Amino acid sequence: MQMYLGEDGKKYYWRVVDVSNITDVETLEKKFDLTEEMSEYVLDSNERARVDYDGKNLFAVIHVPAFTQNDGHYETRSIKFFVNADSIFMFVTYDTNYIVPQIEKLIEVEEASSPMMLLFLCLFVISDSFLPILDKLNEERLHLNRRLRNNTNNQGIWDLSDLEVGLIYLGAATRQNVVAIRQMRITTAIKKCSNAEKEQLEDAYIEAKQASEMADMASSIVEQMSGMYNNLINIRLNETMRIMTVWSLLMTIPTIISGFFGMNVDLPFTTMKGGWILITLITAVLLWIMWKFIWKKLW
Template identity: 35%
Template sequence: MITEKKFGNGDNVWINIDSDQIASDSELYKQYGIDNEIISYALDKNERARIEYNNELKTFILIYNVPQKKKDNHHYEAIPMTFLIKNKQLLTITNSGNDYIIDYMEKYLQNNADSSVYKFLFSSLFLITDKFFPVIEEMNSERNQINDMLKEKTTKKNLLSLSDVETGVAYFISATKQNTVLLEQIKTNVIFQSLNDVEKEQWEDTLIEARQLVEMAQLTSQVLQQLSGTYNNILNNNLNDTMKILTVLSILLTIPTIVTGFFGMNMPLPLEHNILGWMIAIGISLIGWFGLSFVLRLILK
């Protein structure tokens, strides 16, 4: 439910609250100086990544997008995670979708127990940013597998699978761009002036990693769009070829229809009393058929 860990020679404390196990109206939030507005931010799965500084309470609030480990509706998504800093206290609010990050944060503290609050914050954001890369690489792998299947046969199932990958990448592009903008905004925030050189260096490393992530996500999206466009063109060409064949067949079928229609009129006609008249009519149809086929072949070359 709630875990506390001290670091930085015991001067700093990290508190994590599992929002899935603690109701939004719990008094436990108030014990840590979390008001209803912050709770609503933390529990809103559609909350955008952003920062906010409360001058009165001297509280720094940061909401950062975290990649989900499992697919939702056949594609990956990103969900927000809330960080709150007050004095020498870092508080995180997690849920079942992003609590796996806590394990990585704990491992970081084991190796960097002397970290300051803000260094720990920016290092945690770096860890979160780094977790996007394996998921995007997995998407690229899925794209290659689907591409191989589409080369063999362009089916509806394979196209829908490609669409799922595109959807996941679209979510990630939005999430990573929001994270990058958030990190850039920190430089213009009042708290940036209070950071020491080590904390600023960690912030800069996280920002560089976030920008690289955006570029990788955008490249993946561009490749997917090009691939999707290629198969759309292939499907359109196949449809055009099918319509061309059907059109040619419908034109060719008019020849026997015209010939048989002519000799089927209820009036005196040539070959009416000829015992081989029906064979001659068939011959005329065949000659017209092959003649028109030759003309169409020249036209449609």
């Protein structure tokens, strides 16, 4: 996709490139006149959020939530920007190109008078895209907490784990974005920007900080929830083991008494009429005495 933007006499073009199916550096170099180093950055899906400026061209890597969930949790992907005086390239993938219509919607009401202004608007939209997801995850956390209070089962614990992993990804991405935008604010490229452009960059920075703080707070709450339910599971396991121990000890008495009847020895009450009833009563009394003793020791 390519659009011409800006005021008369100061036109520039915004080009969105989907690199999902591009795997070699040479293609990027030939098609878009990028250096080998820049092309490698563009194709590196694990590139951390960062900013480079060589005096003429600005290259930025910013993280955005992935469009699809992976294994039940959210992940993030990187979008790369290549900006110079008369153009801005935006490199996306199938998992990040959903952000483009949101940017188009914003520039219908906000004037993107220069490549740098468009870049700052993009940063604002990307930072803002984290907020609905974090709100959704907070709602999921509340719902999950109610479920686990009523029934702490395996599925609930797995859902809590997925929620925690997703927040770890989002928290790390938002923190890196804040660092990258802070780094951008002190580059010499920003000194050449107009006051309106600097204000837009500041708005993007504030939005990125808000997303980072929300992600950190949500992650902290989920971490505490995870620890609480982990302790609860351990307590329940200990209770189960104690009950099993009591039953194991109690069952030894009938086993010992009944075992004597398989031996060729004279036993009391065996010749007495109704002796089996008396033996059963004695066994029950011994069980009760041991149960009371164990109860006092364990509880």
